Amino acid sequence: MSKPSVIEQLTKGIRKENPVFVLLLGLCPVLGVTSTAINGLGMGLATTFVLIMSNVVISLIKGLIPAKVRIPSFIVVIASFVTVVDLLMAGYLPSLHEQLGLFIPLIVVNCIVLGRAEAFASRNQLLPSLIDGVSMGVGFTYALVLLGGIRELLGSYSIFGLKIIPGDGLLVFVLAPGAFLALGFIIAFFEWRKSTASHVKNPA
Amino acid sequence: MEYFVIIFGAIFINNIVLSRFLGICPFLGVSKSTTTAIGMGGAVLFVMTIATIVTYLIFQFLLIPFGITYLQTVAYILVIAFLVQVVEIVLKKISPELYRALGVFLPLITTNCAILGVAILVIQQDFNLLESVVFAVANAIGFTLAIVLFSSIREQLDLAEIPPAMKGVPAALVVAGILSMAFMGFSGMNF
Secondary structure, X not given: OOOOOHHHHHHOOOOOOOOXXXXXXXXXXXXXXXXXXXXXXXXXXXXXXXXXXXXHHHHHHOOOOOHHHHHHHHXXXXXXXXXXXXXXXXXXXXXXXXXXXXXXXXXXXXXXHHHXXXXXXXXXXXXXXXXXXXXXXXXXXXXXXXXXXXXXXXXXXXXXXXXXXXXXXXHHHOOHHHXXXXXXXXXXXXXXXXXXXXXXXXXX | OHHHHHHHHHHHHOOOOOOOOOOHHHHHHOOOOHHHHHHHHHHHHHHHHHHHHHHHHHHHHHHOOOOOHHHHHHHHHHHHHHHHHHHHHHHHHHOHHHHHHHHHHHHHHOOOHHHHHHHHHHHHOXXXXXXXXXXXXXXXXXXXXXXXXXXXXXXXXXXXXXXXXXXXXXXXXXXXXXXXXXXXXXXXXXX
16 A cells, blocks of 8 residues: 555545645536535535546556557546446436536546546555545535535525525526636635645744 | 527527536636637637537437447547547648647647537537537637637736735636626527
C-alpha cells in the first residue's frame, strides 16, 4: 500500500482534494442537476457507483491493456458501467431518472471518472483504487448535496422536499443563474476560510 | 419557420452553456482571452456538426436495425473519441493553417460533454437528419456566443478590484450567473 494512511486516503476527497470545490472537475452535472438536494444525492450516488466500479476494474486489468490504447479502453469500461446505472435507474427509479435526464449518460464524459482512472487506478493496486473511488465519490456527492441543499433552501424554502419556511422562495436559485451564483459563493467561502486559517497558523 | 425555431431556441432560449449546463469545463477553462475563446468555438462548431451527423447515421442504420439501442452511450463516446482523432489527422494534412488555429483545442473536445449531449438530444427530440445538422450548428453558435461574451467580460474582470477570496473562479462563476440571467430574458419567447 502507498504511504498515506487509509483514513487519510478516505477523507482526502471530502476536503483536501474535493473534486468539485478544489479540483473543479465535472462541473456540468454539478450545475445541471442540483436544483434540489434529492437530485444532487441521486446524481452523486450514480457517479460514485461508476467511479468505484471503473476504478476497481481498471486497476484489475491495467496489466492487460497496451499503453497506447489505454484511454479508449478506460472509456469503454466507464461507458459500460454508465449504461448499467442508466438502465437500473430507468427500471427502479423512473422519476429520478426523468429528472436527471441527459446527465446520466453524460457521466461518461465526467472528467472526474476518467481523471481518477488515468491518474490513480491505472497505477495502483486494487485496494487503494477502491478506496480512492469511494473517497472521490463521497466528496462529489457531498458537494452536490450541499449545493442542491442551498439552492433548494433559498429557491423553494425547503430541504429534501420538506417545507422549512412558508412561502415561495427566490425562484432564481432553482433556475439556471442560481446554480452559477451559488457555486461561486460556496467556492469563495472555502477560499476565504482557507486564507484565514493559514493566517492563524503562520502570522505574516 | 421550423428551422428558425430550432436555431433561435438553441442559441438564445435554451443556450447550451448558460441554460443546459453542457460544456462548462471549456467554458471556464479556455475563456481567459477572447482569441482562444473564438478558437475553441470554431473547433466545437467543426466537431459538433460532424459528430452529430455520424452518430445520427450510426443510430438510425446500425443501432436501430440490430435492436441494440441500449449501447448508445458506449457507441457514441467511442465514435466521438475516434472522430476527434481523425479530424485532427486529416486537418493536419489538408489545412495546416486551420490545424494550427484549432489544434490545441481538438484533444480537449473529446471530454466536452456538449458534443455527446447534442448527439443524444438530437435522438431524444426525434429530429430528422437535416434538423439535426441545423440543431448542431445552432448549438455550436450558441456555445461560441456564450464563451466569447464571457471571455470579454473576464478580460475586464482582471483589472477590477475584487475581494481576494472571490478572485479567479468564484468571480467567473458569478459573472456566468449574471450572463445566464440576461439570457433568461429570452425564455418568455414561445413560438
